[in-house]
Amino acid sequence: MPKYSNSTQEQLVHHWLxxxxxxxxxxxxxxxxxxxxxxxxITAGKVLMTLLVGEITTVIQAGANNISxxxxxxxxxxxxxxxxxxxxxxxxxxxxxxxxAIATKLLPxxxxxxxxxxxxxxxxxxxxxxxxGSDAAKTGNWKWSLWYVPIDDGAYVVAN
Amino acid sequence: MYDxxxxxxxxxxxxxxxxxxxxxxxxxxxxxxxxxxxxxxxGKILLTNLVGEIVxxxxxxNSVHIDHTxxxxxxxxxxAAADIDTWLIGDIITLNGLYSDVIFPVVAxxxxxxxxxxxxxxxxxxxxxHSxxxxxxxxxxxLFYVPLDDGAYVEAIx
Numbered sequence: 001m002p003k004y005s006n007s008t009q010e011q012l013v014h015h016w017l018x019x020x021x022x023x024x025x026x027x028x029x030x031x032x033x034x035x036x037x038x039x040x041x042i043t044a045g046k047v048l049m050t051l052l053v054g055e056i057t058t059v060i061q062a063g064a065n066n067i068s069x070x071x072x073x074x075x076x077x078x079x080x081x082x083x084x085x086x087x088x089x090x091x092x093x094x095x096x097x098x099x100x101a102i103a104t105k106l107l108p109x110x111x112x113x114x115x116x117x118x119x120x121x122x123x124x125x126x127x128x129x130x131x132x133g134s135d136a137a138k139t140g141n142w143k144w145s146l147w148y149v150p151i152d153d154g155a156y157v158v159a160n
Numbered sequence: 161m162y163d164x165x166x167x168x169x170x171x172x173x174x175x176x177x178x179x180x181x182x183x184x185x186x187x188x189x190x191x192x193x194x195x196x197x198x199x200x201x202x203g204k205i206l207l208t209n210l211v212g213e214i215v216x217x218x219x220x221x222n223s224v225h226i227d228h229t230x231x232x233x234x235x236x237x238x239x240a241a242a243d244i245d246t247w248l249i250g251d252i253i254t255l256n257g258l259y260s261d262v263i264f265p266v267v268a269x270x271x272x273x274x275x276x277x278x279x280x281x282x283x284x285x286x287x288x289x290h291s292x293x294x295x296x297x298x299x300x301x302x303l304f305y306v307p308l309d310d311g312a313y314v315e316a317i318x
Binding site (some may be wrong): 013092119 | 172
């Protein structure tokens with residue numbers, strides 16, 4: 001297979017996954033489940049989120065820490081987009097994805113640098129926010145990237 | 161009309177449908193050993209498919225699985241072990257995407273479902289093949305991927 005230029009590879013990624021939005025490295029949510037942190041905002045219409053990938057950049061402090069990701073729409077009902085997962089044993093360099101079903105935990109189920117991603121075509125999200133929550137206040141940093149395609153004209157996602 | 165496309169256009173269409181392909185040479189099945197077939201460099205990728213093909217049949221029990229060993233982070237299996245004892249020349253091997261699932265198909269066949277997930281996210285590191293037998297047999301593999309980070313790419317080293 002030929003070596004494709006960077007611009008062709010970018011087009012290829014757009015074809016597969018849509019547009020990417022990267023969030024800067026940050027500390028884990030520290031609010032003990034009281035005040036979840038907005039990581040991404042969906043604006044001006046519905047999008048299809050095709051992939052969501054997190055990566056641990058600084059090792060997580062020991063101890064249980066259940067992570068949740070919730071979609072809070074501007075109009076409508078807030079809901080988790082995946083089940084909570086304890087990330088206590090995850091190491092620097094490990095990654096997270098989601099399966100696409102809201103009852104499915106963050107993937108992988110055990111710490112790893114490899115993970116199956118999104119068994120569905122994606123998750124439809126209405127305008128609003130994606131918030132990350134935790135039930136503990138542990139040290140550790142991570143970064144997240146989201147891929148999406150707009151469903152409504154003008155819809156887009158920004159990182160917070 | 162479909163026959164009118166030149167080879168480079170057909171390759172481009174394949175890349176857009178399956179991701180970029182990286183082939184190994186035809187190689188002997190590992191003999192109770194770990195052999196690295198691919199390196200991931202420069203950032204994360206989405207492995208969109210992995211297809212193996214038996215070129216010379218195995219001649220005895222040999223359980224094979226595939227592991228990802230990241231440069232930083234935790235190593236893990238990306239496909240659970242399956243015995244390829246009964247596999248024939250021309251049979252193919254794929255995977256489902258979930259690391260707890262055995263390589264596909266479960267029994268020898270020249271056809272297989274492949275990748276129920278959108279793919280497998282892999283951080284930089286290596287993909288290695290493991291076996292617990294010393295049987296004869298050759299195979300070749302093709303890996304398909306799209307880069308998730310700028311500059312990420314895959315290299316076959318066998």
